[in-house]
Amino acid sequence: MSEPLLTVENLKTQFFTEEGTVRAVDGVNFEVNEGELVGLVGESGAGKSVAAQSIMRLVEEPGRIVDGTVTFDGKKLVDIEETPDGRMEESDEMLSNREMREQVRGREIAIVFQDPMESLNPVFKVGAQLREFIELNRGVNESEAKTIAVDMLREVGIPEPEARYDDYPHEFSGGMRQRVLIAMALACEPRLIIADEPTTALDVTVEGQILDLVSDLQERYDTAFLWVTHDMGVVAEICDRVNVMYLGEVIEEAEVDDLFHDTKHPYTEALLRSMPRPDRSVESLDPIKGVMPEAINPPSGCRFHTRCPEAREACKEFHPEYQDVSDADEAPHAVSCIKYERVGYEDSDPLQTEATGAFAGGLADMRGDDDGRDPAGVPGGEADE
Numbered sequence: 485m486s487e488p489l490l491t492v493e494n495l496k497t498q499f500f501t502e503e504g505t506v507r508a509v510d511g512v513n514f515e516v517n518e519g520e521l522v523g524l525v526g527e528s529g530a531g532k533s534v535a536a537q538s539i540m541r542l543v544e545e546p547g548r549i550v551d552g553t554v555t556f557d558g559k560k561l562v563d564i565e566e567t568p569d570g571r572m573e574e575s576d577e578m579l580s581n582r583e584m585r586e587q588v589r590g591r592e593i594a595i596v597f598q599d600p601m602e603s604l605n606p607v608f609k610v611g612a613q614l615r616e617f618i619e620l621n622r623g624v625n626e627s628e629a630k631t632i633a634v635d636m637l638r639e640v641g642i643p644e645p646e647a648r649y650d651d652y653p654h655e656f657s658g659g660m661r662q663r664v665l666i667a668m669a670l671a672c673e674p675r676l677i678i679a680d681e682p683t684t685a686l687d688v689t690v691e692g693q694i695l696d697l698v699s700d701l702q703e704r705y706d707t708a709f710l711w712v713t714h715d716m717g718v719v720a721e722i723c724d725r726v727n728v729m730y731l732g733e734v735i736e737e738a739e740v741d742d743l744f745h746d747t748k749h750p751y752t753e754a755l756l757r758s759m760p761r762p763d764r765s766v767e768s769l770d771p772i773k774g775v776m777p778e779a780i781n782p783p784s785g786c787r788f789h790t791r792c793p794e795a796r797e798a799c800k801e802f803h804p805e806y807q808d809v810s811d812a813d814e815a816p817h818a819v820s821c822i823k824y825e826r827v828g829y830e831d832s833d834p835l836q837t838e839a840t841g842a843f844a845g846g847l848a849d850m851r852g853d854d855d856g857r858d859p860a861g862v863p864g865g866e867a868d869e
């Protein structure tokens with residue numbers, strides 16, 4: 485197989501705050517192949533946006549990429565090495581800020597954010613902004629740029645693009661503004677578009693339209709996408725492959741069908757149980773328990789052990805290794821969970837966690853007081869606290 489278009493290896497990005505070091509992205513690995521639509525999914529605070537920004541080197545103070553390599557089409561967008569005296573430094577191969585600005589951002593890789601108003605200037609007309617962007621990045625003159633801009637607006641489904649060209653951003657609906665941003669991203673025919681929750685603020689119908697549009701454009705232009713979302717429904721709809729993030733780490737990666745039907749990680753299972761699915765009743769919806777711990781002081785061992793319904797003592801001690809657990813004839817399926825390692829999970833005692841109901845004992849006691857139920861109805865093993 486050919487080299488992936490984008491390879492992210494051991495990426496670590498931290499924020500140095502007064503409260504401590506926030507390990508927002510903590511040793512992440514994933515790939516995006518040419519023309520592939522790859523999801524990056526996880527709860528709020530998992531580190532998805534910071535990972536996306538790190539690829540583009542858009543992390544702001546007090547944040548810094550402290551380790552790892554990001555390779556795009558053979559170029560090192562990020563390449564941090566350890567010096568002989570133990571310091572972490574940018575390698576000679578790593579692109580300069582200027583090279584990032586002039587060669588990569590906007591041209592080879594475009595990024596689309598959740599809030600179009602962050603990317604569109606409210607005081608300039610939409611068409612002029614798009615035209616200027618095209619002029620700047622494609623080296624065409626003003627009238628050529630305008631033609632391309634109008635074509636792009638049409639391409640992303642904006643009705644009467646010639647007329648809308650002279651409207652201001654506030655004259656567009658949220659969905660239409662998001663289409664403008666997609667037009668802007670596509671305008672330079674980048675090979676990769678990073679989309680950070682671009683449909684999250686939209687209502688479901690408009691979101692569906694945008695996702696259809698993206699699938700469409702992806703096929704037509706063969707652009708690769710890294711699609712950041714907290715929504716497994718979105719992943720199911722558009723992605724080929726998906727990476728699941730939890731507390732700064734990618735904990736499972738698989739083709740979308742495999743992830744849904746042969747789920748390996750208990751966190752992914754919990755995420756899937758918490759979302760509505762056509763093949764399950766609404767009653768079986770089960771919101772994921774507890775909240776994600778702070779990235780300043782992540783739990784020992786497996787970071788998910790405090791919320792995991794299958795957690796055992798060993799999960800507190802061993803940090804799971806991220807490994808491919810697929811059979812030889814299957815597509816790769818990577819997971820980091822000690823259930824798949826030989827570190828004594830089987831012989832280890834179950835842990836009380838938020839998900840196994842650390843407080844269920846207390847509730848059961850209260851109920852026991854007033855109904856005098858047959859104690860045989862209580863599952864065994866309760867006595868050994």
Ligand SMILES: Nc1ncnc2c1ncn2[C@@H]1O[C@H](COP(=O)(O)OP(=O)(O)OP(=O)(O)O)[C@@H](O)[C@H]1O
Nearest residue numbers: 499506508527528529530531532533534535714779
């Ligand atoms: N400027 C900052 N200063 C300090 N911590 C930050 C900063 N930006 C992000 N973080 C922290 O980095 C971690 C990852 O944040 P990130 O925005 O990447 O999460 P996310 O997965 O994109 O979540 P969401 O779905 O809410 O967008 C969080 O703990 C967040 O608090």
Ligand code: NI
Nearest residue numbers: 532533534680
């Ligand atoms: Ni985010």
